[in-house]
Amino acid sequence: MYSFIKPFWGFLLLLICIPACKDDAPQYVNWAVYLGDKHSSQYSPLTQINKENVKNLKVAWTYNSGDADHEKNRTQIQCNPLIIDGILYGSSPKLKFFALNAETGKEIWTFDPFDDQEYKAFGMGVNRGLAFWTDGQQKRLLVTAGPFIYAINAETGNLIPDFGANGKVDMHDGLDRNVDNLFINSNTPGIIYKDKLILGCRVSESGGTGAVPGHIRAFNVHTGEQEWIFHTIPHPGEYGYETWPPGAWQYSGGANAWAGLSVDEERGIVFVPTGSASFDFYGGDRIGENLFANCLLALDANTGDRKWHFQTVHHDIWDRDLPAPPNLVRVNHNGKEIDAVAQITKSSYIFLFDRETGEPLFPITEVPTSPSTLEGESAWPTQPIPVKPPQFSRNRVTEKDLTTRTPEANAYARKIWEQATEGEHFTPLSENGTIVFPGLDGGGEWGGAAFEPSSGNLIVNASEMPWVLSLSKSDKIGAKNIPKGKSIYNAFCLSCHGKDLQGGDMFGAVPSLKNLKERIDKNQLTQILQNGKGTMPSFNFLPEDQIDAIAAFLLEAPDAEKVKVEEQDTWPYPYYFNGYTRFQDQEGYPAITPPWGTLNAINLNTGEISWKVTLGVYPELAANGMEPMGSESYGGPVVSSSGLIFMAGTLDEKFRVFDSKDGSLLFETMLPAAGFATPAVYAVDGKQYIVIACGGGKLGKKSGDAYVAFSL
Numbered sequence: 001m002y003s004f005i006k007p008f009w010g011f012l013l014l015l016i017c018i019p020a021c022k023d024d025a026p027q028y029v030n031w032a033v034y035l036g037d038k039h040s041s042q043y044s045p046l047t048q049i050n051k052e053n054v055k056n057l058k059v060a061w062t063y064n065s066g067d068a069d070h071e072k073n074r075t076q077i078q079c080n081p082l083i084i085d086g087i088l089y090g091s092s093p094k095l096k097f098f099a100l101n102a103e104t105g106k107e108i109w110t111f112d113p114f115d116d117q118e119y120k121a122f123g124m125g126v127n128r129g130l131a132f133w134t135d136g137q138q139k140r141l142l143v144t145a146g147p148f149i150y151a152i153n154a155e156t157g158n159l160i161p162d163f164g165a166n167g168k169v170d171m172h173d174g175l176d177r178n179v180d181n182l183f184i185n186s187n188t189p190g191i192i193y194k195d196k197l198i199l200g201c202r203v204s205e206s207g208g209t210g211a212v213p214g215h216i217r218a219f220n221v222h223t224g225e226q227e228w229i230f231h232t233i234p235h236p237g238e239y240g241y242e243t244w245p246p247g248a249w250q251y252s253g254g255a256n257a258w259a260g261l262s263v264d265e266e267r268g269i270v271f272v273p274t275g276s277a278s279f280d281f282y283g284g285d286r287i288g289e290n291l292f293a294n295c296l297l298a299l300d301a302n303t304g305d306r307k308w309h310f311q312t313v314h315h316d317i318w319d320r321d322l323p324a325p326p327n328l329v330r331v332n333h334n335g336k337e338i339d340a341v342a343q344i345t346k347s348s349y350i351f352l353f354d355r356e357t358g359e360p361l362f363p364i365t366e367v368p369t370s371p372s373t374l375e376g377e378s379a380w381p382t383q384p385i386p387v388k389p390p391q392f393s394r395n396r397v398t399e400k401d402l403t404t405r406t407p408e409a410n411a412y413a414r415k416i417w418e419q420a421t422e423g424e425h426f427t428p429l430s431e432n433g434t435i436v437f438p439g440l441d442g443g444g445e446w447g448g449a450a451f452e453p454s455s456g457n458l459i460v461n462a463s464e465m466p467w468v469l470s471l472s473k474s475d476k477i478g479a480k481n482i483p484k485g486k487s488i489y490n491a492f493c494l495s496c497h498g499k500d501l502q503g504g505d506m507f508g509a510v511p512s513l514k515n516l517k518e519r520i521d522k523n524q525l526t527q528i529l530q531n532g533k534g535t536m537p538s539f540n541f542l543p544e545d546q547i548d549a550i551a552a553f554l555l556e557a558p559d560a561e562k563v564k565v566e567e568q569d570t571w572p573y574p575y576y577f578n579g580y581t582r583f584q585d586q587e588g589y590p591a592i593t594p595p596w597g598t599l600n601a602i603n604l605n606t607g608e609i610s611w612k613v614t615l616g617v618y619p620e621l622a623a624n625g626m627e628p629m630g631s632e633s634y635g636g637p638v639v640s641s642s643g644l645i646f647m648a649g650t651l652d653e654k655f656r657v658f659d660s661k662d663g664s665l666l667f668e669t670m671l672p673a674a675g676f677a678t679p680a681v682y683a684v685d686g687k688q689y690i691v692i693a694c695g696g697g698k699l700g701k702k703s704g705d706a707y708v709a710f711s712l
């Protein structure tokens with residue numbers, strides 16, 4: 001009865017509405033695809049919330065999933081949820097998936113991968129979104145958790161048993177190489193094209209024999225069967241094979257697309273942004289240009305065949321992964337309408353191509369770059385730099401860029417700066433430290449860019465935080481007379497847990513491992529290494545004797561130095577990476593002059609920057625009267641057709657609305673925890689909402705478990 005009456009009243013309302021409320025949002029305006037649509041536009045056509053009334057925004061509902069790590073603040077939520085016909089689908093800090101009533105925030109169902117006996121967290125567990133498929137009748141969600149793709153009935157939250165093996169597919173299978181023990185997942189959702197789920201993956205980039213090749217695959221949405229594969233590390237006989245040493249396809253990993261994909265459904269092209277090859281910071285075992293790492297790839301979405309590609313960094317030794325799915329845009333270029341594809345980068349360049357041909361719309365020059373001083377390394381002699389648009393953040397720390405916040409801060413910064421190698425982008429890492437700017441998280445990052453079709457502006461947030469990175473000579477694992485556990489620790493663990501076991505904050509909060517034996521025994525440590533934990537990857541590929549040696553070292557066994565390991569080359573490089581270190585002053589503020597974070601509008605028609613404003617504040621500095629300085633940000637903007645930009649993502653835990661015309665601030669409010677995610681915009685029953693996941697857990701901020709929806 002109810003189901004009959006509801007559409008009837010809906011229809012009646014529509015009849016009344018047509019003449020009376022023409023400008024109002026219709027019944028449902030969905031956000032049915034990750035980042036808004038298959039073009040990754042981060043754009044909403046809704047206009048109910050506009051420049052005049054935005055000041056009246058208020059919280060419509062808050063949903064608390066109840067599973068944040070409030071004590072250690074190690075969980076995050078990076079999810080850009082889907083909203084389809086009044087139901088919101090999202091994920092929680094510990095990767096439970098759920099459906100909510102999008103008008104009230106009331107929970108409808110949850111799906112917890114931990115209920116699956118075979119599921120192990122396998123580490124690196126953040127989730128950025130879900131994929132939705134329907135033929136108009138059946139509705140299924142395709143989600144990834146651990147190494148599995150699960151197919152869930154969107155109405156009930158139950159697994160769909162005829163997909164894969166009882167509702168799931170193991171991403172380890174079908175990669176044309178044995179990767180059984182290795183870490184693989186997909187923190188961004190795949191993209192739907194016809195009856196296919198096209199999917200990239202996240203793999204370990206920390207090197208050693210532990211990295212999975214990041215091949216791109218399509219799976220049948222009904223059966224889970226793998227329909228095609230594109231080798232991002234080419235096999236013998238394939239295009240690009242000779243850009244690697246012979247045989248690298250059998251041992252090299254990475255060149256994966258962790259940032260998500262975009263699809264041009266009309267042309268049947270899937271656009272794939274790939275990342276660096278593993279190991280991120282040393283490429284002596286992969287001398288060459290390394291196609292298809294760091295590429296924007298245009299693949300035939302039906303077959304996986306390559307149509308064109310452009311490599312944005314040759315032989316990447318800086319971890320310059322392409323960080324976001326490209327925006328498929330229409331631009332007016334020299335008076336001609338062109339369907340184009342725009343790719344943002346961590347270096348804060350934007351590459352713009354004709355979607356069909358791969359021709360760059362603005363010239364790109366190969367600029368000579370400095371050689372590497374590292375043994376066995378061979379940096380590529382040039383790197384591609386677009387003539388236009390200009391970089392949307394600074395790229396060089398000169399003496400005059402050093403912080404002047406206080407005399408002490410300036411002196412502290414100067415000391416680090418004088419010791420390190422300072423150069424323009426693409427100065428190779430060295431043993432004494434290299435300033436990498438924009439830093440490892442960008443520049444542009446995984447929150448992506450929003451495109452406003454009416455102005456041709458690409459809206460992108462940028463962090464302006466330099467990092468100081470270095471490598472040290474590594475001991476050969478298993479070589480004689482070296483404390484084995486320590487050399488294995490240096491190779492595999494130090495990058496996150498620090499030189500002195502002090503911990504860090506690169507992948508969320510990384511705990512200190514000091515006095516570990518007071519908290520953890522050997523069994524528990526072995527478990528953590530096999531499965532990974534939170535955002536820590538699994539080290540299942542390490543042989544038992546190497547795990548024993550690490551355990552002896554970390555648990556301070558009396559005979560730690562004597563534990564023997566076989567000469568097994570799990571770490572085949574002459575260097576290890578000294579960790580993800582931001583260039584900060586003695587109080588932890590950026591060691592350069594502001595702005596430390598910006599929001600930018602770049603006109604893709606002209607290739608010029610339309611406007612730039614600082615984004616975010618350090619509350620305690622602002623309270624002391626420091627001008628708006630900006631902060632790092634995670635998560636991206638959404639632009640609406642009423643000329644509003646919705647953006648959270650900042651250190652100050654705020655949600656803001658900007659005017660898309662000039663970046664002026666129209667509204668701001670505190671969130672229950674930092675919204676390190678991209679908002680979603682939708683309408684139900686004629687009412688417009690903006691929802692943002694507030695998971696915190698980065699930049700030293702508290703973790704949260706809330707989704708907050710705003711409306712008028």
Ligand code: HEC
Binds near residue numbers: 074493509534537539
């Ligand atoms: C990519 C960064 C990263 C790397 C590399 C890494 N870890 Fe971790 N590790 C983490 C994070 C993040 C956590 C916290 C996980 C959580 O509790 O959610 C963690 C937790 C741990 C814990 C649990 C500590 C506690 O007090 O609960 C141990 C033990 C540990 N790591 C050991 C290691 C060892 C040994 C290695 C090298 C083989 C390693 N880690 C490599 C990021 C990393």
